[in-house]
Amino acid sequence: MAADTTMSNGQETASLNGEPATKRPRDSEEVESLRNPRPPQNKVTVVLGAQWGDEGKGKVVDLLAMDADIVCRCQGGNNAGHTVVVDSVEYDFHLLPSGVLNKKATSFIGNGVVIHLPGLFEEAEKNLKKGNGLEGWEQRLKISDRAHIVFNFHQAVDGIQEQQRQQQAGKNLGTTKKGIGPAYSSKAARNGLRVCDLVSDFSIFEEKFRMLAGHFQTMYPKLNIDVDAELQQLKVFAEKLRPLVTDGVYFMHKALTGPSKKILVEGANAALLDIDFGTYPFVTSSNCTVGGVCTGLGVPPSHVGRVYGVVKAYTTRVGVGAFPTEQDNEIGELLQSRGREFGVTTGRRRRCGWLDLVLVRYAHMVNGFTAIALTKLDILDTLPEIKVGVAYSVDGKPLPSFPANMDVLTRVSVTYETLPGWCCSTEGVRNFEQLPPQAQDYIRFIEKFLQVPVKWVGVGKSRESMIKLF
Known part of the structure; x- marks a missing residue:
């Protein structure tokens, strides 16, 4: 049925089949609803790393996931380890x-995640052998049809690129070689392949896959890809994957606008590894700050609620890159040894140093933390005094902000506040008042500097060792 328009007194009004349309006046209730729209039905709670990763996000997510209906991953890949x-x-x-251990919750892998399918199913099998926590995981996992796929040749290219950087510049980026960067590059170049491609017409998928593999072989002549073998493997994964796949946008929309649900978002990596706001180029290839929640899940900003920043009571970093408070001495060795600081994904030794509050304050500027979860306080138990980085300067001049330029960050001098240690074990403590006074002062110092409350304090590995302050 066609509509046309007529002009009347300089005003254009729509008409239907030549009949003039009448304007319906808005009633007061409609006007009021437009001026004051209803608040979002459900909001997501977000857990993000506030340093360079390895802060203990998995433990915080696990704690909150016990009471959640949906637990989501919004970005990254299997380069993260919780x-x-x-x-x-x-x-x-x-x-x-991490919330997949809650058998009453649905776990969701969003479109912002890049998925290596062999890694996904190997991970599930490995954890199934450890205990009964993962039983029935397929029935409670959903995967966005818009998520991109990491292929084996992406991982091979990741290794080649690291070799080239080492040969050409004498240093690499320290990637996990899990193919994350090349997969996100394919996504940005618009020749990547998504989950929806794999579970639809496999003949079309195969054609696109061969083109993508050929593209990388042209770029890297030494790259050896067994295209037929990988396609055969992917065809098997397509059948295993199909029951898990859903339209992620509609899945999240239904969860956000339907009956009351508790929705938890688990960020991978951390603020200082963010592709835009991190210590570039020594970063990951996704947005692991709060903006990645919206783009990686299809969540409108109005539905983002509490944002919890996870902060380790000292600072660690895997791989290369500037690290102002690093302690390449007996303090660093003590933190590394007591904290068992080895990467979950790579097994690499983590570099260790004092807590850097300049860095954490910068992460708060980007993310707007509602509260802080302070982890691994017990690792500091044996230190007679503890230093905290509170300001940067370069060539004797104070830096007003966290620098974008990594050449500048490598040259900063750190101003420290020295606080008394407590020299006793906190591992058995289960409420704030039982902590030694010096440990309480350490926590209050962090709160005052950041102007953000500390909501949890971790003094051990299990979920029971998280002290809740309020």
Whole structure:
């Protein structure tokens, strides 16, 4: 049925089949609803790393996931590693949301995640052998049809690129070689392949896959890709994957606008590894700050609620890059040894140093933390005094902000506040008042500097060792 328009007194009004349309006046209730729209039905709670990763996000997510209806991953890939300890069983997650251990919750891998399918199913099998926590995981996992796929040749290219950087510049980026950067490059170049491609017409998928593999072989002549073998493997994964796939936008919309649900978002990596706001180029290839929640899940900003920043009571970093408060001495060795600071994903030794509050304050500027979860306080138990970085300067001149230029960051001098240690074990403590006064002062110092309350304090590996302050 066609509509046309007529002009009347300089005003254009729509008409239907030549009949003039009458304007319906808005009633007061309609006007009021437009001026004051209803607040969002449900809001997501977000957990993000506030340093360079490895802060203990998995433990915080596991704690909150016990009461959640949906637990989501919004970005990254299996370059992230989260450890969760339940009933003395240690589970390692890389692609699966840490909340998958809650058998009453749905776990969701969003469109912002890049998925290596062999890694996903190997991870599930590995954790199934550790205990009964993961039983029935397929029935409670959903995967966005818009998520991009990491292929084996992406991982091979990642290794080649690291070799080239080492040969050409004498240093690499320290990637996990999990193919994350090349997969996100394919996504940005618009020749990547998504989950929806794999579970639809496989003949079309095969054609696109061969083109993508050929593209990388042209760029890297030494790259050896067994295209037929990988296609055969992917055809098997397509069948295993199909029951898990959903339209992620509609899944999240239904969760956000339907009956009351508790929705938890688990960020991978951390603020200082963000592709835009991190210590570029020594970063990951996704947005692991709060903006990645919206783009990686299809969540409108109005539905973002509490944002919890996870902060380790000292600072660690895997790989290369500037690290102003690093302690390449006996203090660093003590933190590394007591904290068992080895990467969950790579097993690499983490570099260790004092807590850098300049860095954490910068992360707060970007993310707007509602509250802080302070982890691994117990690692500081044996230190007679503890230093905290509170200001930067270069060539004797104070820096007003966290620098974007990594050449500048490598040259900063750090101003420290020295606080007394407590020299006793905090591992058995289960409420704030039982902590030594010096440990309480350390926490209050962090709160005052950041102007953000500390909501949880971790003094051990299990979920029971998280002290809740309010």
